[in-house]
Each structure stands twice: as structure tokens, then as C-alpha cells.
Amino acid sequence: xxxxxxxxxxxxxxxxxxxxxxxxxxxxxxxxxxxxxxxxxxxxxxxxxxxxxxxxxxxxxxxxxxxxxxxxxxxxxxxxxxxxxxxxxxxxxxxxxxxxxxxxxxxxxxxxxxxxxxxxxxxxxxxxxxxxxxxxxxxxxxxxxxxxxxxxxxxxxxxxxxxxxxxxxxxxxxxxxxxxxxxxxxxxxxxxxxxxxxxxxxxxxxxxxxxxxxxxxxxxxxxxxxxxxxxxxxxxxxxxxxxxxxxxxxxxxxxxxxxxxxxxxxxxxxxxxxxxxxxxxxxxxxxxxxxxxxxxxxxxxxxxxxxxxxxxxxxxxxxxxxxxxxxxxxxxxxxxxxxxxxxxxxxx
Numbered sequence: 001x002x003x004x005x006x007x008x009x010x011x012x013x014x015x016x017x018x019x020x021x022x023x024x025x026x027x028x029x030x031x032x033x034x035x036x037x038x039x040x041x042x043x044x045x046x047x048x049x050x051x052x053x054x055x056x057x058x059x060x061x062x063x064x065x066x067x068x069x070x071x072x073x074x075x076x077x078x079x080x081x082x083x084x085x086x087x088x089x090x091x092x093x094x095x096x097x098x099x100x101x102x103x104x105x106x107x108x109x110x111x112x113x114x115x116x117x118x119x120x121x122x123x124x125x126x127x128x129x130x131x132x133x134x135x136x137x138x139x140x141x142x143x144x145x146x147x148x149x150x151x152x153x154x155x156x157x158x159x160x161x162x163x164x165x166x167x168x169x170x171x172x173x174x175x176x177x178x179x180x181x182x183x184x185x186x187x188x189x190x191x192x193x194x195x196x197x198x199x200x201x202x203x204x205x206x207x208x209x210x211x212x213x214x215x216x217x218x219x220x221x222x223x224x225x226x227x228x229x230x231x232x233x234x235x236x237x238x239x240x241x242x243x244x245x246x247x248x249x250x251x252x253x254x255x256x257x258x259x260x261x262x263x264x265x266x267x268x269x270x271x272x273x274x275x276x277x278x279x280x281x282x283x284x285x286x287x288x289x290x291x292x293x294x295x296x297x298x299x300x301x302x303x304x305x306x307x308x309x310x311x312x313x314x315x316x317x318x319x320x321x322x323x324x325x326x327x328x329x330x331x332x333x334x335x336x337x338x339x340x341x342x343x344x345x346x347x348x
Contacts, residue, residue: 004301004347005308008042008317009035009340010078010200010231013055013062016249016266016323019330024055025062027333029069031320034337036070038344041315043070044078044108049119053253053266060093067101076106078196078231078317079178083111084123087138091145091165094173098146099166105173108196109142111135111184136187139177143191146172174222185209192220194227199291200319201254206230210311229315232307233292235322236339236346240295246335247294248272248285249323255284270326292321297346304347318343 011031015024032043045062048054056062059077066075075097080090090107098105142165144151150164177188180198182205188195195213197206210228217226233250237243249267256263259280267275277285293300293307308316322335 003309003314004305005229005313006041006315007039007344007347008044008074008229008315009040010044010046010317010319011056011062012046012048012319014250014266014333015053015055017268017271017326019265021055023331025065026331027336028055028062029065030332031336031340032066032073032075033069034340036073038340040073040340040344042074042076042106042317044076044106044317046078047081047084047110049084049123050116052263060097063097063105064100067097067104070101070104072104074104074106075101076173076176077108079108079110079176081110081112082135082138084120087141088145088163088165091142094142095146095166095169098169098171098173102171106176107142107173108176108178109139110178136191139175139187139191139193143175148172179209180205182209182212185213186216189213189216189226190218192218192223194223196228196317197230200231200233206311214312229313229317230307230311231317231319232304233321234300234304234318234339234343235292235294235320235335236297236300236342237322237335238296238338238342240299243294243296243300243322245269246322247289247292250321251285251288251292252277252281254288255281258284266323268326268328269323272323293318297342300343301346304343 011028013024013028035043045059046056047059049057059080063075094107145165148169150162153161153163176194176196177184178196178198185195197209199206214226235243235247237246249269249272252272253266293303304316320336320339322339324333324335328334
């Protein structure tokens with residue numbers, strides 16, 4: 001049997017029917033505590049905007065909330081969507097987080113806006129294309145700003161101006177580049193940064209992106225060798241049949257997204273049973289199902305070991321995508337918690 005990869009968690013803070021934002025966040029705080037206790041390596045919060053089913057709009061805020069709830073696990077963003085934010089603001093936020101939880105902060109950066117052009121306009125008051133094109137420069141700006149020496153602004157008229165993300169940095173967060181295309185893989189290689197392929201929503205192109213990253217990697221002071229892992233949607237239950245049921249709400253949500261149907265809160269398992277999917281949704285659900293890891297603990301553990309070995313990574317970050325029943329407490333996510341518990345035990 002192959003060696004088990006380390007496990008980490010990606011959390012979008014899903015919001016289901018009947019839940020408030022406060023209840024969804026409370027359930028995620030319970031989940032991050034459990035991940036800390038269970039030995040998961042890191043716990044990252046995503047950035048999405050104006051989506052009824054996602055409460056993870058501000059990774060730095062959620063990381064700050066999770067920090068005092070945990071003692072060991074690394075906390076980070078999966079990721080901060082850089083076109084939405086000024087580099088100095090990102091640098092200041094994560095330098096402060098590093099001071100709150102020294103040695104435990106990851107800054108995952110993405111090039112996509114994480115929403116639609118209207119939201120990007122509201123966030124930055126500028127177009128998405130120009131910001132995306134500046135992504136490489138902004139990544140390097142953040143690296144400099146968070147460092148002990150800060151960055152230096154040079155004026156065209158002459159003179160300089162020193163800028164630091166924090167007055168006296170004892171340490172700096174680990175910066176990761178996230179992506180599902182060649183661009184981020186090649187940029188991470190060029191800058192000597194760790195790289196994550198967003199397999200949980202992309203599914204295609206992982207071999208090419210990882211190959212480009214490893215072949216083109218330029219060693220840096222902090223990272224002399226390539227560092228990478230993959231993400232995956234995972235649902236684990238005591239029986240395979242129950243795991244399949246728990247996966248249905250999120251799978252149908254993905255299908256709705258693909259068919260441009262109006263977004264809504266994530267349905268409960270009961271709602272999915274009461275309102276069967278149409279033919280197109282069923283087809284998309286089956287397509288996505290093939291890329292997910294769903295089943296009883298031992299089987300999913302074996303699949304994840306093979307997945308990690310096939311792609312040459314020693315870590316897999318799971319999005320615990322188990323749905324809830326109508327009767328479940330609104331401030332808890334029992335099925336997501338059970339996925340973390342059962343999988344951690346099976347991978348030991």
C-alpha cells in the first residue's frame with residue numbers, strides 16, 4: 001500500500017437552506033477546531049462574492065476568527081483573489097495574521113476575480129482584465145511588502161519612499177500561487193513559490209500544469225525545491241450508499257452553476273430527494289461525480305493515496321462536500337465533520 005498523503009481542508013463556508021451567515025460560520029469554526037485536533041496539516045478559507053451558498057467572502061477575517069480556536073494547524077486563504085485587492089492591503093492583512101498566529105499562516109493567491117465583473121468593479125473600481133495582467137507584479141509587491149525590509153517606491157521624478165506591510169515583521173506568511181491553468185503554474189515556477197492546482201473545480205489539465213511547474217521551477221531562498229499539492233471534493237460516510245446521498249446537494253449545486261441557473265442556498269438532502277433533478281442536471285451530476293471521492297472510509301482513503309501517488313504530491317486538500325439533512329442543527333455540519341473524522345482515521 002502506498003504512503004498516505006497529509007490531509008488539509010478547504011472551506012467555502014457553505015450556507016444551506018434555512019441557515020444564517022452566523023450559523024454557517026459557527027459550523028465552520030467547529031470544523032476548524034476538529035481539523036486541528038485530528039492532525040490535518042492546514043485549513044484554508046476561499047474567497048467568493050455575492051453567492052447565496054457561500055459565506056467565505058473574506059479569508060483574512062475568517063482566519064483571524066479561527067486562529068484563537070486552534071493551536072497547531074496552519075491557517076490560510078484558498079485563496080485571496082488578487083485582482084480584487086490592492087497589494088498593500090493584502091500584505092498588511094496577512095502580516096497582521098502572521099503576528100497573531102506566528103508560523104501558522106499561508107497566503108494563497110489567485111488570479112481570478114472569484115465572482116462576476118460587477119462585483120470586481122465594486123471591490124476595486126477598475127476592470128478585471130487590467131488587474132489580471134498585473135498579477136505577476138502584484139505578487140512580487142506583496143512578497144516584498146511583507147518582508148522585514150519592506151518595499152521601496154521609486155518616483156519617476158527622483159527620490160524613493162519606503163513601505164512596509166507591518167512595522168517589525170518577525171516572520172512572514174508562506175505565499176502560494178493557486179490556479180487551474182498553465183499561467184499560475186509557470187509563474188509559481190519562475191518565482192520559486194509553492195503551487196496548488198485547483199483540482200476540486202477544474203478536473204482537467206492537472207498533469208500539464210504540474211509538469212510545467214516542476215520542469216520550470218527556479219529555486220528560491222525559502223523554497224529550494226518545488227512544493228505542491230492538489231485539492232479534491234470528498235464525501236465520506238460509514239456506508240457508500242450514505243456517502244452518495246450526502247454528496248447530492250453539492251453535486252446539484254455544481255450542476256446549477258454549469259447551466260447558469262439562478263444560484264440559491266445549498267439544498268438539504270431531503271430537498272434533493274423531494275425535487276428530482278432534470279435530465280441535464282443528472283448528466284452533469286454524473287460527470288462531476290466521476291471526479292469526486294465519495295464512499296466509505298477505507299475505499300476513499302485508498303483512492304486518495306493512489307491520487308496523490310499518481311500526481312507526485314504528499315498532501316491533498318479536501319473540500320468536505322457532504323450535505324446536511326433538514327433535521328440537522330443549523331449551527332453544525334455533522335456530515336462534514338464526520339467526513340473529516342472518518343477520513344483522518346482511515347488514512348492513519
